[in-house]
Amino acid sequence: MRKHFNRRAFIKNSSLGAMATPFLFHNKEDNDEQKSGIPVKMSYKTLGRTGFQVSDIAIGAPPSEAVLKAALKSGMNYIDTAEQYGNGNNEKLIGKVIKDFDRKKIFISTKIYEEGKYKSQQDVVERVRKAVERLQSDYVDCVMLHSAENTRILKDEAFHGAMDQLKAEGKVKYVGVSCHGSTWYLPPEEDLETVLLNAVGDGRFDVFLMTYNFVNQEKAERVLRACAEKKVGTTIMKSNPMITFKAVEGLITKMEEEKGKPVNDTLMAWRDRLQDKSNQAKDYFGKYGIADDEHLVDAAIQFVISNPDAHSVCLPFKNISDIERWIHLSGKTLKKEQASLLDFYRKQFGELNCHFGCRECATACPHNVQVSTIMRYNYYFQNKGQEKYAMEKYAALEGNKADVCRDCPGYCEDACPHGVLARHMLSMAHENLSTDCSLNLL
Numbered sequence: 001m002r003k004h005f006n007r008r009a010f011i012k013n014s015s016l017g018a019m020a021t022p023f024l025f026h027n028k029e030d031n032d033e034q035k036s037g038i039p040v041k042m043s044y045k046t047l048g049r050t051g052f053q054v055s056d057i058a059i060g061a062p063p064s065e066a067v068l069k070a071a072l073k074s075g076m077n078y079i080d081t082a083e084q085y086g087n088g089n090n091e092k093l094i095g096k097v098i099k100d101f102d103r104k105k106i107f108i109s110t111k112i113y114e115e116g117k118y119k120s121q122q123d124v125v126e127r128v129r130k131a132v133e134r135l136q137s138d139y140v141d142c143v144m145l146h147s148a149e150n151t152r153i154l155k156d157e158a159f160h161g162a163m164d165q166l167k168a169e170g171k172v173k174y175v176g177v178s179c180h181g182s183t184w185y186l187p188p189e190e191d192l193e194t195v196l197l198n199a200v201g202d203g204r205f206d207v208f209l210m211t212y213n214f215v216n217q218e219k220a221e222r223v224l225r226a227c228a229e230k231k232v233g234t235t236i237m238k239s240n241p242m243i244t245f246k247a248v249e250g251l252i253t254k255m256e257e258e259k260g261k262p263v264n265d266t267l268m269a270w271r272d273r274l275q276d277k278s279n280q281a282k283d284y285f286g287k288y289g290i291a292d293d294e295h296l297v298d299a300a301i302q303f304v305i306s307n308p309d310a311h312s313v314c315l316p317f318k319n320i321s322d323i324e325r326w327i328h329l330s331g332k333t334l335k336k337e338q339a340s341l342l343d344f345y346r347k348q349f350g351e352l353n354c355h356f357g358c359r360e361c362a363t364a365c366p367h368n369v370q371v372s373t374i375m376r377y378n379y380y381f382q383n384k385g386q387e388k389y390a391m392e393k394y395a396a397l398e399g400n401k402a403d404v405c406r407d408c409p410g411y412c413e414d415a416c417p418h419g420v421l422a423r424h425m426l427s428m429a430h431e432n433l434s435t436d437c438s439l440n441l442l
């Protein structure tokens with residue numbers, strides 16, 4: 001096994017202001033590995049107190065048997081799934097594939113969700129037993145409390161009672177939690193950092209699945225440091241920014257289409273501003289030989305892999321090409337030129353990226369709009385290509401939708417310490433996620 005991550009090197013390379021020089025983003029070794037189709041050697045990290053050696057790249061909700069097989073053959077050995085994914089069908093797919101592999105070398109994490117409070121210990125026990133059956137295994141490595149929205153649910157005795165029982169039976173090895181932050185209209189009002197630091201303090205959670213990326217750094221890094229101190233294993237989701245360069249171009253095009261309609265000065269001013277930034281991005285790309293968004297996404301993933309406290313990053317492989325593309329990032333650290341690209345992106349387009357799990361503008365909104373949750377659904381729509389899923393989630397969202405943002409002066413933007421253009425972005429999210437409106441920001 002290869003790997004040795006150095007915290008000092010990570011901080012040095014990921015710090016703001018790293019100097020850019022003309023470069024090729026992948027070195028010759030990387031290119032040769034990719035051309036040959038031979039997988040590079042996978043690197044592994046210790047998943048906290050579980051002691052399990054997990055690949056630094058994980059398989060998030062495998063989309064097909066072929067993709068999962070290829071990922072496992074390449075050396076990836078952490079699989080993230082959930083009872084909710086395909087209503088148990090994702091677990092079934094995993095069960096079919098892992099029969100042909102050494103089960104002991106694979107770490108499977110599944111999740112069960114219950115809003116507010118789990119029904120009963122027996123209900124949780126039955127659901128996990130069914131998950132284990134679907135996985136065609138004798139046990140599941142980790143069961144996570146899915147999408148913990150507040151610290152209250154971390155203490156849910158039905159869930160913990162079931163975990164104790166299932167661990168005693170040998171059906172479950174470890175307990176975990178995943179978190180996107182709070183649902184705003186339901187008290188208590190707690191963000192991702194509050195929930196997860198409490199989960200560290202609780203002591204019963206061995207593994208976290210949490211959001212972390214280069215735009216949304218500080219809070220997640222405080223959680224990661226606390227996890228390192230208490231030997232909690234960490235797996236990362238949403239390592240990419242919400243809006244890629246290509247998405248910015250798409251946004252500008254959409255705004256152009258509004259031109260003939262009754263004049264919307266705010267929209268046009270925003271379009272001009274984005275066009276300027278986009279032109280600067282093209283100049284930057286030209287100067288440094290960057291062809292497309294792939295460099296940004298790769299750098300974003302590399303940023304997470306480079307952090308020694310982030311043990312495995314779950315990637316949404318859609319096909320085998322995605323595996324071939326990303327596997328070369330395993331075991332590598334962020335290069336200076338990649339850090340420069342991320343810094344450039346942050347400065348140019350940070351205002352388009354709401355922070356996952358954040359709720360700092362919550363009290364400013366008179367309509368209790370769930371800003372970061374709606375932005376997350378739009379991320380599923382725009383970045384992950386999960387349009388149908390994102391629209392269903394949005395349709396099912398309780399409380400006000402982002403259509404109310406059109407007639408609002410944007411109190412959330414004034415309250416946002418990160419300078420996010422939330423009103424505009426929410427209007428765009430509503431445009432994407434619903435079927436009943438056009439982009440009309442005033």
Ligand code: SF4
Pocket residue numbers: 364365366367368369371402404405406408409410411412413422423426
């Ligand atoms: S734009 Fe207005 S209505 Fe929409 S989230 Fe912000 S404050 Fe709330």
Ligand code: SF4
Pocket residue numbers: 353354355358359360361362371372412415416417418419420422
């Ligand atoms: S708009 Fe700003 S304050 Fe509001 S959730 Fe997003 S990042 Fe947080």
